Amino acid sequence: MKKEFRNTIILLVIGVILFLILSFLMDTEILNRYYGRIVILICINVILAVSLNLIIGITGQLTLGHAGFMSIGAYAAAMATIQLNVTFPVALLLGGVAAGLIGYLIGLPTLSLKGDYLAITTLGFGEIIRVVITNIDQLGGGRGLSGIPPKTTFAWVFFIMVFTILIIYNIARSSQGRAMMSVREDEIAAEAMGINTTKYKIMAFVIGSFFAGIAGGLFSHYLMYIKPEQFGFLKSVDLVTYVVMGGMGSLTGSVLSTGILTILPEFLRFMNDYRMIIYPIALIVIMRFRPQGLMGTKELSMKIFDKFSKGSDEDAAFKGK
Amino acid sequence: MGGGRQMEFLQQMINGLSLGFVYALIAIGYTMVYGIIGLINFAHGDVFMVGGYFGFFAATMLHLPFIPTLLVAMGGAALTGVIVEKIAYKPLRNSPKLSILITAIAMSVLLENLVRLKMTTDPQTYPETLLPAHVIRFAGLSIDNRQLIIIGMSILLVVILQFIVFKTKTGKAMRATSFDKDAAALMGINVDSVISITFAIGSALAGAAGVLFGILYSSIDPYMGIMPGLKAFVAAVLGGIGIIPGALWGGLIMGLVETFSKVYISSSYSDAIAFSILIIILIVKPSGLLGKKTREKV
Amino acid sequence: MQLLKVNDLTIKFGGLTAVSDFALNLSDHDLVGLIGPNGAGKTTIFNMLTGVYAPTSGTIEFNGEFIQGIKPYDITKKRIARTFQNIRLFKDLTVLDNVKISFNYNVKYNLFHSILRLPKFIREEAEIEKKALEILKVFNLDGKRDELACNLPYGEQRRLEIARALAAEPKLLLLDEPAAGMNPQETHELMGLINWVRDEFKIAILLIEHDMKLVMGVCERIIVVDYGKVIAQGSPDEIKNNPKVIEAYLGEEVTDA
DSSP: OOHHHHHHHHHHHHHHHHHHHHHHHHHSSSSOHHHHHHHHHHHHHHHHHEEEEIIIITTTTOOSSSHHHHHHHHHHHHHHHHHHOOHHHHHHHHHHHEEEEEHHHHHHHHHHHHHHHHHHHHHHHHHHHHHHHHTOGGGGGGGOOOOOOOOOOHHHHHHHHHHHHHHHHHHHTTTTHHHHHHHHHHHHHHHHHOHHHHHHHHHHHHHHHHHHHHHHHHHHHHHHHHHHGGGGGHHHHHHHHHHHHOOOHHHHHHHHHHHHHHHHHHOOOOHHTTTTHHHHHHHHHHHHHHHTTTTTOOOGGGGGGGSSSSHHHHHHHHHOO | HHHHHHHHHHHHHHHHHHHHHHHHHHHHHHHHHHHHOOOOOOOHHHHHHHHHHHHHHHHHHHOOOOOHHHHHHHHHHHHHHHHHHHIIITTTTOOOHHHHHHHHHHHHHHHHHHHHHHSSSEEOOOOGSSSSEEEEEEEEEEEEEEHHHHHHHHHHHHHHHHHHHHHHHHHHHHHHHHHHHHHHHHOOHHHHHHHHHHHHHHHHHHHHHHHHHHHSEEEOOOTTTTHHHHHHHHHHHHHOOOHHHHHHHHHHHHHHHHHIIIIIITTTTTTHHHHHHHHHHHHHTTOOOOOOOOOOOO | OEEEEEEEEEETTTEEEEEEEEEEEETTTOOEEOOOOSSSHHHHHHHHHHTSSOOOOEEEETEEEEEETTHHHEEEETEEEEOOOSOOOOOOOOOHHHHHHTTGGGOOHHHHHHHHTTHHHHHHHHHHHHHHHHHHHHHOOOOGSSSSSSSSSSSHHHHHHHHHHHHHOOSEEEEEEEEETHHHHHHHHHHHHHHHHHHHHHHHHEEOOOOHHHHHHHHEEEEEEEEOOOOOOOOOOHHTTTHHHHHHHTTTOOOOO
């Protein structure tokens, strides 16, 4: 498995280089505050999209409440910082755990049933979360929660994004990931081959929700002020659009589409105003004519790096090792 | 003052029933579509909304009286429902479920925002003149006549539906198709038509519900379909998805639960309570009150 | 040695009794065929044996344990594996991944190991890869290991399904119409394959089939069901000449070519 190791190192190195470049650009204001903001939002959205892809793309379970878990993380992390005075990483973790826990509670009854129910149940759940938060005064209610310390920096967001991608990528390429994909492909056959489909659906759902919670925590400590409306159905639809366009099951696709779809509304006025008409139409067209989205289930191949390595496994075998 | 409490209770019963019938009309549409193609029509709540707007136009621009307004709304909603079916469900009939679900959600969002574009987010008010409100004094109760009319109208529509489903050839075809699509096709039934008709009828009922809702609550807005749509879905599951009487009972229960929880528990959490019913049903008896366990053919 | 003992297996769907009082005894190297007209209940019997349906009454005893009504994925752990009438491969997964899935229930490493790529993960994955490739080689599919399952020609898809089932290391293999859609040449090869599998993997095989040439040529014993009931049981010769069987098939050719 030397190749695995090598690939991981390569990805991390690329990540660090990218970070240094972007950091430099932002620090020296070549990328001014406005662009810097977009970059950070892209990173947060990528965490959301990639974690959602685990649930929808890899496990084939349509959830429409991902933004709800983001809001749980956002509020939980914010409260942890404000009320409990914990450090930022701890706050983020608490947000993620809170989201994951609620994900488990919601997932348990609904994931053992047919797929149709999950979609509408998670939709309803997302709405309910919003309603509940709006009614809790300690969380600011409808007016929102302000006074959240600005702890999120580009470094935090970027590296958490990189780790999220890495973790989910590793999960996908493991026996657990294969089990999740088999659930997506054919539940009945999966069960016949020994896969406890409910267990893996819940696993994907909880992990996805956990990372949504982390993204939420980053979000609240960046904007310093959050309100329930930001985490509604429309946000969940945005996220589903990112995943579908990028290709369900392709993490690379999610990164690309998230980047594109976060930037476009910022620069094209009509994209922003008519977003909620363009996106649905795009989804309908994609589902009809190119359901695999941008990249299908493929990832950017690591094979291009084979040229640079000293000798691949095949070579070693050939030399009679 | 025992008498006062009793009056209050009966009053809320009527409130709950009129709301419940509105939910029931929407829920029947969900359940009919599920019975025939095995899918939850995500855009159904928005068809309800579209019906409300059609009714609004009929009443304000064309100045039509109550019944014609209702008919226009039902017709407009039926048309919308069939268009949704033709775009989102028919072409994807052999696609994976995920694709169909995503397309349905997209249609839902699209409908909401097309209406929003045309009508802005501001709520529109249903004209008072459509169904003038009178208070009927009966047995010490003050009843809003509109509620009685809503209840009466809903019952009439359900009766008509029963007639169609059980006494007409079309209804027979619908029942056959919902039992076994392939067998129905082999018997010479045009399955495509039956599916479209099912969507049309279910949507028409939802459209009627939209008008009744507009009368009941005076205002309509592009997003008015989301919550009632969800609750009607819960109602359909509660009663047993695919079973029409189940949708009726489910709707009534949801209406009563919501009304009573608003009054006796908390207004803000009534939505959450309605929703918890869904979770409870899914845990305890997923096939619903009137439902039977079905097995997938392997 | 007694492997499978089925007694009085009955299942009712609403008012309809699909299968009644089905009984079967299998020893651990038997090769038995289950035949009958369409709708006789054969796949329903398979579905009960594999936990997809829970029988209304009756027992299924496998290796001394009662397994009726337990979940399909637990049945696999008891070492019963199956193929499906309409091929159910994991279409968008590679040939290799399709086979790897069957090793899942024995995997010892958890998520933690997967995420961090710990040595335990690396070792077991290498093991799985090795075993999966071995099975593919046996079925002549190792050259197509990275091909998507949906891109394989029909005959190879059927072979892959059998390979995948065997990867689960079953003691009993259930084949549901393995020859469906095959031409005579492919059917002939399949017959050889089934015999070979039974001998090489030392397992019992129960198969449903409509192709009489295959059934008569390969099965040591045949059970005939009609309308959910067993109407005959015996060797191929006995079944061939059984009037009840002939009647059930209404004149269909029960003799082989």
